[in-house]
Amino acid sequence: MANQLSALCLGCGNPRRALEKVCPFCGSSEMPEVPKKLAGIYTLNLEHQLPTVDQAIEKFDRTLEELSDTAMRVVKVIHGYGSGGKGGRIKEAVRQELIYQRRSHLIDSFYAGEDLVPGKETYQELMKRHPTLKSILTKDIFGNAGITLIVLKR
Numbered sequence: 001m002a003n004q005l006s007a008l009c010l011g012c013g014n015p016r017r018a019l020e021k022v023c024p025f026c027g028s029s030e031m032p033e034v035p036k037k038l039a040g041i042y043t044l045n046l047e048h049q050l051p052t053v054d055q056a057i058e059k060f061d062r063t064l065e066e067l068s069d070t071a072m073r074v075v076k077v078i079h080g081y082g083s084g085g086k087g088g089r090i091k092e093a094v095r096q097e098l099i100y101q102r103r104s105h106l107i108d109s110f111y112a113g114e115d116l117v118p119g120k121e122t123y124q125e126l127m128k129r130h131p132t133l134k135s136i137l138t139k140d141i142f143g144n145a146g147i148t149l150i151v152l153k154r
Helices: 053-068 089-099 121-129 131-135
Strands: 006-008 015-017 042-045 074-078 107-112 147-152
Touching: 042 053, 053 074, 053 089, 053 147, 089 107, 089 147, 107 121, 121 131
Parallel strands: 042 074
Antiparallel strands: 006 015, 074 147, 107 147
């Protein structure tokens, strides 16, 4: 997870990358505040290398755990829609995991890409709960059934 975005360490004031769990200068594990506009959206591509559903869910779990101790707070999960046009197995597995809140200690909220269309109720809810996201959402998210947007807890 290479990410060069940085903020100042709360312990020593030196620059610290957004995905570093510990400051390389003073060893502080206290997370600096990184403005969402600066931090952006972390993209997790579960389709890469055509994994099985189990492999994709394992990668999903591992990445959420790794990101939970960082300054990153928004994850764009690319799970695909499936070649049959009915919805892919990875998409269904990810959404089931989210619906059953198996990671409620990590996840604040999640939004299906197909429901994120300006003017739609789900999009309005997202903007109301997380107004700073408006400036960093990319057009590929809007209306895309192959993507789920996750907001992690602070």
